[in-house]
Amino acid sequence: LTARSANCPNCGAPVTFRWAGAVQTTCPFCRSILVRHDLDLEKVGQVAEVPPVTSPIRIGAGGRFRDRAFEVVGRIVYEYERGTWSEWHLGFADGGSGWLSDAVGEYAVSFRNDRHGPLPAADTLTPGQPMNRGGTLFQVTTLTRAHYRAVEGELPFEYWNGSDSVFVDLRAPDARFSTLDYSDPEPVLYDGEMVGWDDLNLWGLADETEEAPRVGGTKGLNCRNCGNAITLRDPENTVNVVCDACGTLLDATSPNGKVLQTYASKVTVKPLIAMGAEGTLHGHPWQVIGFQQRTIRVEGQSYSWREYLLRNPQQGYRYLTEYDGHWSDVAPLRGVPKVRSGAAEYQGTTFKHFQTAGAATSFVLGEFPWQVRVGDKVTATDYVAPPRMLSLEKTDDEETWSAGEYVAPERVWEAFKVPGRPPAPRGVFATQPNPRAANARWFRAIFALSAVLLVGGCFARVGGGTGRLVMQDAFRFQPGMPDSGAVATQEFTLDGRTSNVEVEIQTGLDNGWGFFDVALIDAEHGTAKEVGREVSYYHGVEDGESWSEGDSKESVTIPEVPPGRYFLRIGAEGEAPFSYDVRVRRDVPDVVAFVIALVLLALPWLYAEIRAYSFEFDRWAESDHPMRSATSTAGEDDD
Amino acid sequence: MGRLIFAVYAAALLGGLAWTEYRGWGMEPTSEARDVPRSVRNNPGAYRPLYYYGSGRYLHGK
Numbered sequence: 134l135t136a137r138s139a140n141c142p143n144c145g146a147p148v149t150f151r152w153a154g155a156v157q158t159t160c161p162f163c164r165s166i167l168v169r170h171d172l173d174l175e176k177v178g179q180v181a182e183v184p185p186v187t188s189p190i191r192i193g194a195g196g197r198f199r200d201r202a203f204e205v206v207g208r209i210v211y212e213y214e215r216g217t218w219s220e221w222h223l224g225f226a227d228g229g230s231g232w233l234s235d236a237v238g239e240y241a242v243s244f245r246n247d248r249h250g251p252l253p254a255a256d257t258l259t260p261g262q263p264m265n266r267g268g269t270l271f272q273v274t275t276l277t278r279a280h281y282r283a284v285e286g287e288l289p290f291e292y293w294n295g296s297d298s299v300f301v302d303l304r305a306p307d308a309r310f311s312t313l314d315y316s317d318p319e320p321v322l323y324d325g326e327m328v329g330w331d332d333l334n335l336w337g338l339a340d341e342t343e344e345a346p347r348v349g350g351t352k353g354l355n356c357r358n359c360g361n362a363i364t365l366r367d368p369e370n371t372v373n374v375v376c377d378a379c380g381t382l383l384d385a386t387s388p389n390g391k392v393l394q395t396y397a398s399k400v401t402v403k404p405l406i407a408m409g410a411e412g413t414l415h416g417h418p419w420q421v422i423g424f425q426q427r428t429i430r431v432e433g434q435s436y437s438w439r440e441y442l443l444r445n446p447q448q449g450y451r452y453l454t455e456y457d458g459h460w461s462d463v464a465p466l467r468g469v470p471k472v473r474s475g476a477a478e479y480q481g482t483t484f485k486h487f488q489t490a491g492a493a494t495s496f497v498l499g500e501f502p503w504q505v506r507v508g509d510k511v512t513a514t515d516y517v518a519p520p521r522m523l524s525l526e527k528t529d530d531e532e533t534w535s536a537g538e539y540v541a542p543e544r545v546w547e548a549f550k551v552p553g554r555p556p557a558p559r560g561v562f563a564t565q566p567n568p569r570a571a572n573a574r575w576f577r578a579i580f581a582l583s584a585v586l587l588v589g590g591c592f593a594r595v596g597g598g599t600g601r602l603v604m605q606d607a608f609r610f611q612p613g614m615p616d617s618g619a620v621a622t623q624e625f626t627l628d629g630r631t632s633n634v635e636v637e638i639q640t641g642l643d644n645g646w647g648f649f650d651v652a653l654i655d656a657e658h659g660t661a662k663e664v665g666r667e668v669s670y671y672h673g674v675e676d677g678e679s680w681s682e683g684d685s686k687e688s689v690t691i692p693e694v695p696p697g698r699y700f701l702r703i704g705a706e707g708e709a710p711f712s713y714d715v716r717v718r719r720d721v722p723d724v725v726a727f728v729i730a731l732v733l734l735a736l737p738w739l740y741a742e743i744r745a746y747s748f749e750f751d752r753w754a755e756s757d758h759p760m761r762s763a764t765s766t767a768g769e770d771d772d
Numbered sequence: 773m774g775r776l777i778f779a780v781y782a783a784a785l786l787g788g789l790a791w792t793e794y795r796g797w798g799m800e801p802t803s804e805a806r807d808v809p810r811s812v813r814n815n816p817g818a819y820r821p822l823y824y825y826g827s828g829r830y831l832h833g834k
Contacts, residue, residue, distance in 0.1 A: 572774055572775060575775040575778075576774075576775065576778055579775070579778055579779050579782050580782070582782075583782040583785070583786055586786055587786065587789070590786075590789070590790070590793075594793060618817075619816035619817040619819065620816055621812065621813050621814075621816040624813075630794070630795075631795055631796060632794075632795065632796035633796030633797075633798055634796075652805070652808075652819070654808050654812060654813075655808075656810075656813070659806065659807055659808045659809070659810065660804065660805065660806050660807075660808065661804070661805040661806075661808045662802045662803070662804055662805075663802060663803045663804075663805060664800060664801070664802050664803075689800060690798050690800050691798075691800065691802055692796055692797050692798035692799075692800060692802065693795060693796050693797060693798075694796065700813060702812055702816045702819055703816075704816070704817075720796065722793065723792070723793065723798055725799075726789060726792055726793065726798075727789065730785055730786070730788075730789045733785055734782055734785055737778050737781065738778075741774075741778075
């Protein structure tokens, strides 16, 4: 068959092929499954029911991916234990064929790859297992046992049946994506990448008001337990719905709302944002359709957080999570972070391991596009790089990564027009931005700049010399000399500006002491600045060890001495005779003043650093890696 | 606000230190005496400084 159209061998209706390479198609009128042969079409089966429409994508829609135009020409609906997903068959304008995976708001484009080495058996793979492919480290994220639920449109192969097959999804850090399809005896590899809705540049989509066909054929149902009428907000995707009157969990895919779980607990959690509330995040409208509380137990203590499931028909699903008044905006991750030695790396950012704990669903409300039960358990691992967080939820057959970002409660209230004020956050949350860190950084920068100036100034002063020597004289003291053995030095001139004067006394004391009263006398004006200094120097050997105490030299700095003619009057005391030299220096640098200034500068900076550290201490107190010591002062009083 | 205060504080500290160094200020306690007789130059023993130690205790004045 070379023509682009033919008649259905079952009902005679015209069947037109959109993609030249199609092997199988479905009659749009009688829903016969038709296989394309050289000369005719052969009916090989019948689509039992209308496939579910899980997104605005429709057969006939067009798009552009990586500068390649495509048309949506067919679809396979797979069903597995948690729900369904669609594989849209893309016919590219250049004759190529690809697949757009459409799984509850997550999209991936992939292409069949027949040029590969041996592929592993499905039973050798487990979630989280690394797999090196062409130098790229992929990770097994999902093992899914699924079967064809329905097909429509054109497909590149002719075989299909309803038996279970295994599909293994792999993801790389850069959002590359692969699927190992074990439907056939020989596994088939599909390579591609996780994409966002906007990456597909789709057009010709279903109208929002279009009545989408549904597996169960209903957009609302009555609770089998209490009779309450339940209207589905996301009827195309919802798998589970909880009766908001009695809490019974219903199967939204069954025509009469089969009861999956009755709500026996007396614990009721009231969502802070009402089910059905609409708001805008990241420039897109979102509706709250589901709510669940999850609880972990650590050292006998229960900690619960609440998750609000948000839906946008094109963008898919994301969450708002709340814990003790702290909110996070969470979305599924396209790539898989590299996990190594207590950290996860993703897109150039290192996230530190925060906590790993078993989490159980403790309350459910609203709708979910996947199976949810009270008591569902996952192993949850969080990695943080405030204000962002990476979370890994692990079950026996799946690993799911998501990325969250701390969001101010007021921002949530504003986005969803929630009346009143949000509850005040308590404590410090894992991803809460440290309000003191910026302050500490500023203080650090100011201190560093000041310290550089200070040390530079100190070196400049000291490097300029230890003052100008203006006078040097030598004397000898004899005990019993009259008038304290007082002497007067020669006159000397102090020039320049008002500055200090250092008087250095170098004695010949050896195991003795002397006391000097020094008067710097202005020879012209008759004023004096007087200071006293004791000089003592003792040394010896005791128990075979030498010791010494004091120094035979002492100096004293006289501050603020105006220029003029001066001399020193020195009175000495002592028990034994000694000689001494006197040196006078002008404008001597005061290193101690620099040190004191440095300490005074450091104190506010250190205070800011300690405050910032105490916030981090509180952050990590609830993690698996609490800090060992610090003074905790963080609280709600931060600016 | 705290950053501005600290910046002003640091600037004041550096400025104060520069002025201290320029003027030769220091923390050494000194006693000031006026009207010191010119004869001290020739007869230093006749002058009794504030830190006189001859009697084993500090005296004040001449």
